[in-house]
Amino acid sequence: MKKYEIMFIVKTDLDEAANKAVAENMKKVLMDQGATIVEEQDMGQKELAYEMNHHKTGHYYLFVIESKDSKAVKEFDRLAVISENILRHLIVKKEA
Structure with missing residues (x-):
């Protein structure tokens, strides 16, 4: 199973x-x-290092997930880009 760390910032x-x-x-x-x-x-909620889309603060979330393939991560990435409520997201594949 592959392990991923996903962090995203909500308005x-x-x-x-x-x-x-x-x-x-x-x-x-x-x-x-x-x-x-x-x-x-x-x-x-934390202050952002710089203003993003006229926002100075963001609510941070972190998920650590396990998945047998990258399908879940790709779908998360696709929806995070589309979502108006998510300012930024980061997905990192963790080493085993």
């Missing part, structure tokens, strides 16, 4: 429930594609 102008819903949606996408969530961290 902070959403209310708390909508913010969590974005994270849950992305988690569901990964699980629907056959990935297993090994670790999940809600890192909270």
Whole structure:
């Protein structure tokens, strides 16, 4: 199984429930594609190093997942790019 670390930043102008819903949606996408969530961290709201799309703060989430192929990661990447609520995302393949 391949292991991946996925970090993404959600806009902070959403209310708390909508913010969590974005994270849950992305988690569901990964699980629907056959990935297993090994670790999940809600890192909270932090100030960004520089302004992104007129936002100075973002709500950070980190998922560590295991997947037998890259299908789940590719689908997450596709949806994260499309989503208006996700400012940035980063996917890193971890060494075994």
